[in-house]
Amino acid sequence: MNNISNLADEMATEILSEAADTFFGQRKSLEEHLVLFNSRVQQLEGVGKRARQMQGVLHGILLNETVTRDFYRTLDITEPESVESLPAELVARHVFRQRAWTLRGRFTKLLLTVYAQTQSVVDEYLYGSYRNDPEHPKRKIAVTGYKKLVEWADELNRNINKLNTEQSPNEVLHFVKGLDRQTCAMEKAAGAPCDMGRDRGMLFSCIDFASLDLPNLPEYPQLTKVEAQLRRFCGNTCDSCGPEVRALFKELGRYWQA
Template structure:
């Protein structure tokens, strides 16, 4: 009987140990998985920020061909587009003239019009990649989609929902309470200390809680949807002709300044 008692006691201890290992694995495994996902999300967010910066630089290049802020908004209005925060956001960016394929024409106004269209095409291409992503070659030659507003917005919301669930359902205090419950003798000895332990557990829950991730770029994109250049080609060329007719000397000067700046890069 004594031997049998020891065997039963050993079995009970083994079950407790196994349960403790499983509880720890579940608790720390869930936290590690969430930490890894948050880190991956942050890297993708940085990628989106670089795509946003490229949009702003290309917008600045386009806007440098227009007379002033009112003319910038007039340009988008001619295309039937509300630019939203794009003009103001691009105001301090360095123009990405190197991204624009400047056309050749013998007629000065055609050169200006073609340059305006090419600058818009470069912006529309960057805006499309920023908002919806583009296919690229990833590690191992796999085709991947670049970080984009739609992807990061959905991911941010889903990730914050996971964070809220883990903070609520897998609190450190809950794991501590479960572990203490596996040792009734120790639980009884600590009964008189329940209040301070409860305070400590609450503090630990707050200290180890995951903070929600932020997604300002995804929730507040810097550019609206822009029509592809071929769809608004005639509207851009007509608008360029109007600008040229209004002040050809100024338009010629802007095109010349563009060429000088691009040649100096």
């Protein structure tokens, strides 16, 4: 009988060890992934601010809401929910004076220049990039893009829900304590059930991606793919809004001369 009891104790110890390794190993792995995810979010925040700023420059030269709406319709892009236009003073800091014989030529050069800059930084923001490592000049640091972070957050949330459900602290502690049947029986007889009820404060919270400081920007096609459409758009805009275009260049000229 003692041999059977000893064998049961050894099996219980082995099962307990494996359960602890699985429980704490999975939690540690998830915690490490969450730390890495948050660090990548912080890296991307700077790129997001630059992308949002360049989008503001682009909107700043699109005159008004009607022209902005026509611009996105021309490119078959869903117009952003929040269209923030930077004032002429800030627009002038991001683009040099454009010279041409005609108003249409000047406006076309201005829009194509700003569009190319906007497309480049938004593409970097959406799909990621590499930047120089300040501590090791010959090495590069990968910056994860917005779209990859969205997929990563979904995957982490699935793992969090699975871990909270299948490997909750209460379930694991209940299982472990259940290995000692004699103690459980004594506690139940004394009115102290084997259920632990210790999930509160120990469950992982899912990632609320919408609360992160990461703008959801539209994808702008490369300039080479839409240049013809943009040139026609500029011509039509100058024909229908000539005075407003002249006023834009007059206002920008004040800051280009400063």
